Amino acid sequence: MKNPARKNVVPQVLIQTLKTHPVILALIGFVVLFSALYPERFLTPLNFSTILKQFVTLTLFALGPSIVVVTGSLDLSYVGIWMLGGILVWLLMPITGMFSILVIPLLGLVTGFLIGVIQVKAKIPSFILTLSLLVTYWGITATLSGGYPRSVREYAFITASLIPHLPTAFLWSIPIILAAIFVMKRTRIGTYIYAIGSNEEGAQLAGINVDKHKILAFTLSGLFTGVGAVILFPHLGGAAPVELNLNNVVGPLVAIVLGGTPLVGGSGGPQRTILGALTYAVVYRGLLLSLLHPEAVQLLVGLLLIVSIVVGSRGLKGVTIT
């Protein structure tokens, strides 16, 4: 109070935050827009709970891959890990009992490591590699399950409701989000991953083992996806699905890009991805509440991805998305 300079600190921090995270403006804009359009249905506890549920799905799928995007690569294997992990849980249930769920993080870890090694050694585009792997895992899942979704009810307790209108999966996702941000912002590995994404040659010249840390980025991605899928398994119905839902693949990508992690790498990361996920969840919900046909909503989601990629790579006027 005594310090007059203090008066300016708060607005300055606010402006700075908005400048580096312009998606917050979009988020606020969409919330205001939808609240005004349909106040009866948007501003309800049930609706917020629905949005949070979608946020959890997007975030837990997108957290790991957003680490890979920082290196300038792409990891699309997340849905594959969740699907194959689910069916492995169903298969192992009679043998290993409640421990079966641990197979999902293990699968994520191994998958991420393998992708990393193949990508680094064979030097092929990670997009094609991980997309192929996604399709392969889908195929294995469908084969193992005999073509039917297999339900496992034992883990429903994980997401059992604790607080009314607050999805328990959301509570679980908090420590996972914090862990991902911690790895990227507070560890040496995180700094090295940013350095590689920003300037690979420079990272090498600073003595960083580039190949090793690229493999580590994919491994971390797989691990975070695997841990997240433990929550997502009961969260998304406790069954191992056999149909690949394209929405689950595209949504997290939108969250990453919309959050402000450029696909060329070097900046962004999990802390931005959660903002992107929240914004996307709000937009998606708002559109579903509208009179638009569900197919038209898909169309808009596709357009949203394109727009956010363009904005993310070129920046908005007066705003540096870096």
Next chain:
Amino acid sequence: MSSSLILRAEGIDKSYPGVHALDHVDFDLFEGEIHVLLGENGAGKSTFMKILSGSLPKDSGRITLRGQEVEILNPHHAWELGIGMVYQELSLIPSTSVAENIFLGRLPKRKPLGTVDWAETFSRARNILDDLGVDIDPRQRVRDLSMGERQLTEIAKALSMNVQILLLDEPTSALSEEERERLFHILRGLQEKGVAVIYVSHRLAEVPQIGQRVTVLRDGKKIGTLPVEQADEATLIRMMVGRELGEQFPKTEVPRGRELLRIRGLTVEGMLHDLNLTLHEGEILGIFGLLGSGRTPFARVLFGVDRMDSGEIFVDGNKVEISSPAEAIELGFGYLTEDRKEGLIPHLSIPANITLASLKQICQLGFLKHSEERQAAEKYVRELGIHTPKLHQRVEFLSGGNQQKVALAKWLCSRSKILIFDEPTRGIDVGAKAEVFRLMNDLAGQGVGIIMLSSELPEVLAMADRILVMAGGSFTAEFARGQGTQEDLMRYAVVR
């Protein structure tokens, strides 16, 4: 001269922030003449060629083509005026055929659908290549051609546009002896057809072989134009060197300590040949070499980025193997790259860049300690005088001189004992230069051994305790401080 004047440039002037790249340069060119343009790195040769080829606008001056004043707007416009540039970095597309490259963007079309007329493309390419007297199959892919053949393809491309003036920027730097002879033969053939050539080079031996006249630039000024009969090597070298220092670089004398580094017979097949050197504590060893002399390849091998084929490296008397930059850093090396952007992480903050090579020491169990990082960064920002609005600024927003200091701070932070400076003053202003030299002196005073790779004669002469001259991947001469003159160094740098 019996033939007629085709191009005249008068008072061409061009400035960049802090650099007067061209200072009212006059130049003329006759039909069927090969005019050699000589000069040290940074003398203004490339800028002049870029202005003539339309890729840079001039600040002032007049260009007359066959008596008519012209304003060259862009490279395409230059082609239309009959001026064709063959770049040092070849602009061909490796995966397509020679013929496609020659006619790129203007492939012959076949009516009515506008499809490519391949028969026409290949036969016209064949004709052009035959005219040149070159035996290259127009259907061959460019990636299967030798460097010399690629160069000739570039020239064919220029000629396909009816070029009257051909600009060649160091065309022989990547060619073998035989390919060079062939290029000269072809250029003489073009000359007979009346094509005029401006030929940039710093190989003095080539001048009498190919040119009729030679113009020397130095510091953006034209020093003079001579017919080749009067242009012996000694004269040309005298014209090229003799640049004055903008100010004094105060060199502090440091007693030479024990031996830090010894290199024996370092060789990379076809690039570096049997390099030997020693470096002592507190010594600044200058390595002077022009573009393509092998300075940077040498630095990269020494720092473990690229492999050597044979040779031995001793650090503090112990034989070492350096197979990665990480190992080099461990042994106490630091490397400031020629291109600063290569050595910095633009998206990361000043503290992150400074500590990047020493995070293993600063971290505990892999967790960052932000307070220690900040302390280290604050120390170097203060000591090196890095000017920044805030400590956590991203380095991409810093000026060139400050970026250079951050890059240096990274190696001070990792306690380098052997520092390799590759062109330490490239692209920074005079004030920042003096500061970089002051820092080099300070470091030498603290017992650090410095290898200074440079193509700037005055700087090497002012700063180095000992100078090795490098040309064609070999050390061609060694001078103790105060022994060699600019002429001496240049003589050994241009030998071939």
